Every structure is written in C-alpha cells, then in structure tokens.
Amino acid sequence: MEVALYDPELGYYSQSRSPVGKAGDFVTAPLLSPVFSFGLSLLVSEFGASNPGRVFTIVDIGCGDGSLIHSLHAAGRDSNARYWGVDRSLDRVRSRDGVDFTTDLQKVTPGDVQLVICNELFDALPFSRLVMRDEHLHELWVTEREEGLDWNEHEAEGAYDDYFVERGIELRSGQFADVSLEWQALYEDLCRFVTRGLIVTFDYGYPEHQLFSSRMRRFGTAAAYSGHQVSRDLLANPGQQDLTAHINFTDLQRTGERCSLSTLFFDRQAKFLLALGATEHELLKPLSEIDAASPDEALALRERREEARRLVLPDGIGEDIRVLVQGRGMPTEGWSFQKTLF
Numbered sequence: 001m002e003v004a005l006y007d008p009e010l011g012y013y014s015q016s017r018s019p020v021g022k023a024g025d026f027v028t029a030p031l032l033s034p035v036f037s038f039g040l041s042l043l044v045s046e047f048g049a050s051n052p053g054r055v056f057t058i059v060d061i062g063c064g065d066g067s068l069i070h071s072l073h074a075a076g077r078d079s080n081a082r083y084w085g086v087d088r089s090l091d092r093v094r095s096r097d098g099v100d101f102t103t104d105l106q107k108v109t110p111g112d113v114q115l116v117i118c119n120e121l122f123d124a125l126p127f128s129r130l131v132m133r134d135e136h137l138h139e140l141w142v143t144e145r146e147e148g149l150d151w152n153e154h155e156a157e158g159a160y161d162d163y164f165v166e167r168g169i170e171l172r173s174g175q176f177a178d179v180s181l182e183w184q185a186l187y188e189d190l191c192r193f194v195t196r197g198l199i200v201t202f203d204y205g206y207p208e209h210q211l212f213s214s215r216m217r218r219f220g221t222a223a224a225y226s227g228h229q230v231s232r233d234l235l236a237n238p239g240q241q242d243l244t245a246h247i248n249f250t251d252l253q254r255t256g257e258r259c260s261l262s263t264l265f266f267d268r269q270a271k272f273l274l275a276l277g278a279t280e281h282e283l284l285k286p287l288s289e290i291d292a293a294s295p296d297e298a299l300a301l302r303e304r305r306e307e308a309r310r311l312v313l314p315d316g317i318g319e320d321i322r323v324l325v326q327g328r329g330m331p332t333e334g335w336s337f338q339k340t341l342f
Helices: 002-005 034-050 068-076 159-166 184-191 249-258 269-276 295-310
Strands: 056-061 081-086 099-102 113-119 128-133 136-145 148-155 178-181 198-204 223-226 227-232 240-244 262-268 321-328
Touching: 002 240, 034 056, 034 068, 034 113, 034 198, 034 269, 056 068, 068 081, 068 099, 068 184, 113 184, 128 148, 128 295, 159 178, 184 198, 184 249, 198 249, 249 262, 249 321, 269 321
Parallel strands: 056 081, 056 113, 081 099, 113 198
Antiparallel strands: 128 136, 128 178, 136 148, 198 321, 223 227, 223 240, 262 321
C-alpha cells in the first residue's frame, strides 16, 4: 500500500492530476463546500479569543494543495495567528502569502499555543489487512501471479496479535480487520508538538468496539476509490485508485489521554459544525433570504446549497465522518462545539 499510494514515480498521490475534488476520485469536506472552512474559521477565532495576547499557530496536517489552510488564513483577523500547512509532498501546494509550508512538522514554529487540524489524515496511512483463521491471525500479503496481483496469507507478526490482545478484542474465525500500527505513532508526534492547545481530527472511523464488530464489519472496512466509485478490489489498477480503511478512534483518544491531553469532544462532523455555527454561512440561510439574478445562477446556487447541506445533514458526509478534539492546557468546558443542539 505504501508503494501503491506514495511511490515517487508510480504512486497514486504522485500523479500529476489531483485525485481530490469533483473531477477526481473522491471529495473531502473542504473541497465539497466552503461551509467547512467557514465553520473551522469560527473555531480559529474562538481559539484566539481564549488565548489573548499569545502568538498562536494554526497547522493543517496533510494539507494537500493547501486550500483549507489558505481559506482559514483569508478568514482570519487576528495578527497573532500564524498559519502552516504540512504534507509529505508539496508538489500540488498553491502557495500564497501568509501561509508557510513544510514536509516536516518539526520545522513548524509552534508559537505560544497551537491548533492542529487533521482532516482525513489517518485513513490515508498504509494499513495491514488481517484475517482470523480458526485461532490464528493471518496477514494478507500481495503476490504476483501470471494473471496479475493476488492475495497470499501469512501468519501475522506478533505485533498484530498484541494489538487485539491489549484491547481485549476477539475476532471471529473468518473475520477480516484492517489495522495500521502508525495510527498511534503519528498521533503521538502531534501530542508532542502541542505544548498548549488543541488537536482536531476529522476522519472516517469508529470506536474500537464498533470498528471490529463481527456482526457489523465482518469483512473489515478496506476500500478503493476511483471516479467517485467505491470498490473492494484493492489490487485493481495499482497506483490508479485510492486505498483507505476506517480508523480506530479509540487508539487516538487513548494515546492523547496517555500523553496528558483531555478529550473535549467526540461525535459526528455534522454535530460539530452545527455547534460551531456553520448555519451562519449564506449557503445555509433560508431561501427567502437569498436572491438569484438569473435562472442559471439559481440552479448553481441550489447545487452549492445541496453540497453544503451534505456536511450537516444525516444522509451526507457530515454523518459519516467523526471528529475528535483533545486539548492540553485548555479549558475543558465552555467551547462552542460542546453545545447541546437539541
């Protein structure tokens, strides 16, 4: 998976065209609608207000082309804010004044306080595909045959047995699971970076008791995406399709708490954005308050409103993605995203 996604020449994320967006293979919340960055801009303002007089750093980890961090910078009004984008490759970054970019988090100037944003970062990490055979855990390796690539099972490394034993998780015989040991390691790096501030993680995933449920996810969560179509054939067209799996949010939450961060929020993205005040954006205002100059403009506006609604309605991306917020040296109560909506 590391080769298929990140090989410098043949990897999926090394191709010249961007795979993200309406013309790509999948869409992320920042590119789906400006309502996402608007909601986060409200959090940035709240974060700055809670740290008056301090220089604070806003960091987008896995920033892609930099669209989100540029939007946050454009909406910002606090002269104490510093904006950074971090990504393993900066080939697609559209650099503009006011935002610094780097491939290494350690090169970011942390300021007095830090707000770290991870949007669909962890589900892009290479993972291992595992299956329980009777009482033995196997790992699926990729092998080459005359007819093409195929799976080949091997006894899993002890680290994967330990992963499930330590969590008290028992897989049923024939049950698949998709695990990355890098989930915790990467999150630990973020925890070390944040001396005082927040880590806000958006991603597809579940708590571990749901993620590894033999009834709900017997075949794991691994999937491939191409042309906005989902497939379970991970070996088709290597380097030409995205590979991903849902993450174990309990790994992140437990890691943060072990590193002395407090959990302030864990719920669906829709609830998070609504609590922040995303409905203040013009695209979510009542139709009676919006004027369109022509039928074409009205149709375009309707489409953009539907895309915005997907972020906050139960049948869209806002329901599928979960948000974890952890903090160090921050108030544990009183944040807008903690408001009870109903």
